[in-house]
Amino acid sequence: MDTNNYSIETENLSLWYGDFQALIDVSVNIPTGKITSLIGPSGCGKTTLLRCFNRVNERYGNVTTEGEIKILGKNIYDPDVSLLELRKTVGMVFQRPNPLPISVYENILFGLRIHSPFRSLNRTQADEIVEEALTAVFLWDDLKDKLKMRATSLQLEQQQKLCIARLLPLKPQVILMDEPCSALDAKGTLAVEELMSVLAGSYTFLIVTHNMAQAKRVSDECIYMFLGELIEHRETQALFETPEHPKTADYVQMRYG
């Protein structure tokens, strides 16, 4: 674990999609073991910033990045960094639940199978891992008889929980979430939020959200971004009650956005 207790540190991070600059000199420190939320109007670079941390941005050609991103003290753009290891350490949950179109059981094991030698998992181990992961996200009781079911036919809430569950066997340090509840109804949102607060101690969460009430409810720290710039980063309560920057005040007091 990093000595200064930050899981993610960026310094003067700038990013361009072709000619368009999506991130401008972002320097931020995300504390370990807490939930940090990223808020801001649409198109302000929240998702882009999030996607930098496990380098999924790179898949879309013409992306240029400058600056430094350190995860657990290690610069992720160093040539000796393996993408596989990085993505093992930094898990990601997407906006729309995206379980793989295979069984629930195989969904949980997919990540693990990638990262372990061929056929090194035996049946009992695999069963235990699946049970453990599903129990951690409170799905075991619902799904223990449906492990062979296609994951895409579950309810949305269950799908999103499954997407979180499939990260757990990889033992990630950081979990990135891109508007994890936007496709869910109130009950599903509540369930996912509860799950996050239970897991928070053991993982560092970074969530992008459009829902300010959600940011207030779940996060310990809050980051406000506007047009690619980081405007304010403080404890959630402080940011919402006594925003320092006028732009933040406009946004959190709903005068804008």
Next chain:
Amino acid sequence: MNANIMNRSELIYHTIAIVTLAIFIILLWNFTSDVSYVEDQTSSDVMTEETVSTIYGLLYRMIPSFCGVILFSIAISFYLEEWLHQTSWQYQIIERYIAILARVPSLVVGILAVYFILFHFQNITYYSLLLTVVLLVMPFTIRSTQKAIQTVDMSVREAAYALGATRWRVVTSHVFPHTFPKILAVIGTAISRILAVAALLVAGVWIYVSNSFNIPKSVILMITGAVIVSVLSSLLDWKK
């Protein structure tokens, strides 16, 4: 910077299209203005009744080549869709050129092939047939397989990549299984295109050699086969 790349690829693409058109126009000009040459050749006995039997032999020899061409085309489409960046100029050029070729109706390729084999070269060889197969099958197969690959939900790829899967892993464990039924349908359609053109060729040679329209049964069989295969492949495509 990106705009420049687009312009360059646009330029190359238009050049290719214009050069292709020019070649076709020159070829056509050449053939239409040289009718006497063609008529002289018709009196020679290069094409005899033996030709009909050699055609069958050649058509059987085409089967493995056909399989090779199909596999190669499928590999190319996976390379285009999963490995190349879609904004890269290589992708743009290959994709557009294939799009042009894929729009040429199979009948046009078939008639051109028959014309060249019967009236121009007066000879039927393995390579002329191979060229026909390549022109007839490759652009179509690549294009349709690309379309099938594009139907795979982007979120599935993202999920797998974010878990650390390599490109190869994503393709073999998700994209390929998902597109497999559609690829089978594409192969079926390719087979029926080939059968139809083969029927056209055999019929053409038969009429040319025997001077009668009493077409052999095998032609009818090939046409029926083409219809059956295309119906079966459309059934495969129906499900998804």
